[in-house]
Amino acid sequence: MQTDVVIIGAGPAGMFAALELAEKSNLKIVIIDMGRDINERRCPATTITGVCEKCNPCSQMSGVGGAGTLSSGLLNLRPDIGGNLEELTNSSELSWDLVRHVDDAFVRYGAPQNVYTADDEQVRDLARKAAASGIRFVPIPQRHMGTDNTPRVIANFKEDLMKKGVKLLIKRKVTQLEQGKLKLEDGSDISCNYILAAPGRIGAAWLAEQVRKLNIPIKHGPIDIGVRVEVPAIVMDPVIEVNYDPKFHIYSKTYDDFVRTFCTNARGFVVQEVYDSTIGVNGHAMLSKKSENTNFAFLVRVNLTEPIEDTTAYGQSLAAITTTLGGGKPLLQRLGDLKQWRRSTWGRIRRSNVKPTLLHVTPGDIAMAFPHRIVTDILEGLDKLDNVVPGVASSSTLLYAPEIKFYANMIQVDQKLETPVSNLFVAGDGAGLSGGIVTAAATGIIAARGILNKEGIEAKISS
Numbered sequence: 449m450q451t452d453v454v455i456i457g458a459g460p461a462g463m464f465a466a467l468e469l470a471e472k473s474n475l476k477i478v479i480i481d482m483g484r485d486i487n488e489r490r491c492p493a494t495t496i497t498g499v500c501e502k503c504n505p506c507s508q509m510s511g512v513g514g515a516g517t518l519s520s521g522l523l524n525l526r527p528d529i530g531g532n533l534e535e536l537t538n539s540s541e542l543s544w545d546l547v548r549h550v551d552d553a554f555v556r557y558g559a560p561q562n563v564y565t566a567d568d569e570q571v572r573d574l575a576r577k578a579a580a581s582g583i584r585f586v587p588i589p590q591r592h593m594g595t596d597n598t599p600r601v602i603a604n605f606k607e608d609l610m611k612k613g614v615k616l617l618i619k620r621k622v623t624q625l626e627q628g629k630l631k632l633e634d635g636s637d638i639s640c641n642y643i644l645a646a647p648g649r650i651g652a653a654w655l656a657e658q659v660r661k662l663n664i665p666i667k668h669g670p671i672d673i674g675v676r677v678e679v680p681a682i683v684m685d686p687v688i689e690v691n692y693d694p695k696f697h698i699y700s701k702t703y704d705d706f707v708r709t710f711c712t713n714a715r716g717f718v719v720q721e722v723y724d725s726t727i728g729v730n731g732h733a734m735l736s737k738k739s740e741n742t743n744f745a746f747l748v749r750v751n752l753t754e755p756i757e758d759t760t761a762y763g764q765s766l767a768a769i770t771t772t773l774g775g776g777k778p779l780l781q782r783l784g785d786l787k788q789w790r791r792s793t794w795g796r797i798r799r800s801n802v803k804p805t806l807l808h809v810t811p812g813d814i815a816m817a818f819p820h821r822i823v824t825d826i827l828e829g830l831d832k833l834d835n836v837v838p839g840v841a842s843s844s845t846l847l848y849a850p851e852i853k854f855y856a857n858m859i860q861v862d863q864k865l866e867t868p869v870s871n872l873f874v875a876g877d878g879a880g881l882s883g884g885i886v887t888a889a890a891t892g893i894i895a896a897r898g899i900l901n902k903e904g905i906e907a908k909i910s911s
């Protein structure tokens with residue numbers, strides 16, 4: 449097959465890149481995705497126990513719409529959440545334009561009109577309270593597409609791309625990248641003028657391997673290591689009224705490390721994630737079933753410099769120690785026990801007024817698994833946060849470990865998101881450029897504009 453542009457990945461980065469190219473040029477565009485079509489995507493994971501019956505490729509992570517299509521589809525409408533578009537474009541104005549552009553398209557395809565924003569007074573009050581304790585509260589306008597609605601939005605998006613002449617090859621895996629040429633798993637080849645690789649987190653390791661073969665420089669980025677915190681819902685309700693998923697940025701007292709809240713699930717459940725040889729935790733909230741607790745991730749940013757830069761290997765080794773200590777299950781500890789440097793037991797947890805929503809755990813001692821520096825960051829961070837959210841650092845607060853967020857390696861690109869290999873562009877989470885739907889989509893648009901510029905079609909990329 450011969451075409452003008454091949455896009456690898458039908459996630460937000462790939463779909464928005466295709467839209468931009470189709471609307472502004474006559475280029476022949478093909479999107480290839482190894483996952484299923486939108487109406488065939490099902491995740492058989494039993495959500496409460498979090499035990500994943502693996503499907504191949506994982507329907508949660510791959511297929512038309514990309515990762516997260518089967519979840520709540522929360523659009524964070526800020527250029528500095530889930531990446532940093534301002535840094536990429538070198539322009540605050542352009543980065544906000546990109547966010548609005550992506551948001552408008554989602555609304556056009558059926559995302560709800562409503563945006564969650566607290567009135568200014570409430571936001572100011574919370575920001576003031578946080579600032580008084582040295583914490584930054586990051587207010588984020590958020591559009592919630594909803595678990596039931598997101599697949600419909602993606603189906604409309606896909607249909608529009610088809611009408612605009614974009615060709616979609618699904619259940620086809622790209623195995624090899626070369627300049628102007630791709631090899632597929634079924635042995636076929638595609639030749640093209642431009643390649644845009646946007647394979648997401650699920651394709652990040654494969655992309656890293658391909659770019660290394662092409663001698664494109666690539667480096668490790670930071671990772672986030674921490675715990676999932678669970679408190680009675682009434683403790684978090686006042687801040688959740690102000691922001692659906694409140695983000696607090698904190699610097700710890702002893703180490704001056706960056707600690708943050710992430711992925712709050714009001715009246716939700718903590719779930720176990722199963723990897724190849726380790727376990728982890730996460731959280732989710734359902735529309736149909738509510739718990740009496742609210743959970744959120746509390747994460748410490750870890751960046752390593754020479755001689756060891758491989759943050760992924762470091763994170764995996766901590767996950768392995770925690771898995772060993774938990775006997776194959778996540779560790780659960782009361783904050784009060786961690787503060788007293790003693791393990792939790794089922795007896796102590798039962799006496800606590802917070803009932804865990806995940807029972808497939810081992811009561812234990814997180815200080816035996818995580819380095820002192822990370823434990824100190826978590827303890828100091830929660831104490832600070834308690835000034836803004838009273839009750840969050842109560843001795844009965846529950847901590848589940850490990851919650852580790854790995855990110856893709858960062859591939860060297862220029863401002864057009866073109867790699868040193870001419871006409872090979874990258875975008876989205878798989879290239880280490882984003883970490884959310886809106887930012888991934890925006891990087892897809894930037895790369896598409898890079899291609900348009902090379903074709904002599906004017907499209908703004910940077911200031």
Ligand SMILES: Cc1cc2nc3c(=O)[nH]c(=O)nc-3n(C[C@H](O)[C@H](O)[C@H](O)COP(=O)(O)OP(=O)(O)OC[C@H]3O[C@@H](n4cnc5c(N)ncnc54)[C@H](O)[C@@H]3O)c2cc1C
Binds near residue numbers: 482512621651883
């Ligand atoms: C459960 C879950 C919930 C989430 N919820 C939210 C949320 O509410 N809000 C938010 O902002 N973000 C959320 N995210 C993150 C968000 O989904 C991602 O940041 C975003 O989808 C990244 O977009 P992308 O286009 O870079 O890659 P992806 O969306 O990951 O898409 C990449 C695509 O490439 C395909 N692919 C990979 N390798 C190959 C290959 N070799 N050949 C062919 N195809 C390939 C994959 O099948 C996949 O469909 C969530 C993620 C998950 C997993």
